Amino acid sequence: MRPVTMLTANYDGHEAVQLAIESIVKRTDYPDYKIMVYDSPASGADREYLERQAEQGIIELIGGDIDLNHGQAVCKLLKHCPTEIACIVDSDCEALMPNWLSFLMAELKDDNDIGVARFRPGGLLFPGELLTPYYWLACMVLNVRLYRLIGDDGDWPEKNMPVQAYRGKYVFKPDEIEKAVHVGIDTGGGFTEKILYDNPHGFVMRPIPPGFWDIKFKHYGGISRNHWRPEHPEIAPRWKEIKRRLAALRAE
Numbered sequence: 001m002r003p004v005t006m007l008t009a010n011y012d013g014h015e016a017v018q019l020a021i022e023s024i025v026k027r028t029d030y031p032d033y034k035i036m037v038y039d040s041p042a043s044g045a046d047r048e049y050l051e052r053q054a055e056q057g058i059i060e061l062i063g064g065d066i067d068l069n070h071g072q073a074v075c076k077l078l079k080h081c082p083t084e085i086a087c088i089v090d091s092d093c094e095a096l097m098p099n100w101l102s103f104l105m106a107e108l109k110d111d112n113d114i115g116v117a118r119f120r121p122g123g124l125l126f127p128g129e130l131l132t133p134y135y136w137l138a139c140m141v142l143n144v145r146l147y148r149l150i151g152d153d154g155d156w157p158e159k160n161m162p163v164q165a166y167r168g169k170y171v172f173k174p175d176e177i178e179k180a181v182h183v184g185i186d187t188g189g190g191f192t193e194k195i196l197y198d199n200p201h202g203f204v205m206r207p208i209p210p211g212f213w214d215i216k217f218k219h220y221g222g223i224s225r226n227h228w229r230p231e232h233p234e235i236a237p238r239w240k241e242i243k244r245r246l247a248a249l250r251a252e
Contacts, residue, residue, distance in 0.1 A: 003083040004033040004101065009073030010050070012042040013091040015239070016223040018049060019246045020093050025058060026249065029098035030105070033087075035059040036080065038073040041066070071156035071187045074137065078151070081144050088140045092223035092238075094245060100216040104141045107206045114195070114203035116141040118213075120186070124176040130163065132170045133196065134189040135205060138219035146203055155191035160184050169197040
């Protein structure tokens, strides 16, 4: 059984990061894992909770004095990861079934497998904005030993640029370019481009198989990014559901 370090970047996650940590602890049957959290100070509202979790040995806390965006925090966590295998987990997730991590780890079938992740294709996904392909960080297994052979800090930051400024290797369709103003590169997009187009080692990223999302593991999405507007009509129902799920988990 290969040891796994779960890496979570927190930015004012409040009840969301509490649900992520506590559901993992309560509902993970994988025998050898630890949780490492990078906490950007932001309002500082989560630090007391996270320090208490660290004091109890539930997590390892890396507390920063300056705010880092998601990609920057992921870079820092990857540098500190003490195990060969990492599981990058967003701070607004919930473990639903005990075998969620075992399910993902079983997909690492070969020594050249660099990880297991959901693939998001490129194209015109939002009005006026093209997105390059990326592996979704909501929950990604990553072989850190292999990643360190090709990876760097430029793999993870989120970027947005005019269409004319895009110099990546992904080729957009002409009709998509005509409708777009910007090209967006999501967190992990640089790493995805390496795997797809610049991969001399032949590393393989395995797809997360069906039956994982919303059955074994749930990603609420957008909570940290929208922490400053919790009443937004797309975010408010998610906050309400997270608070309800956290209360239910603690009552189990």
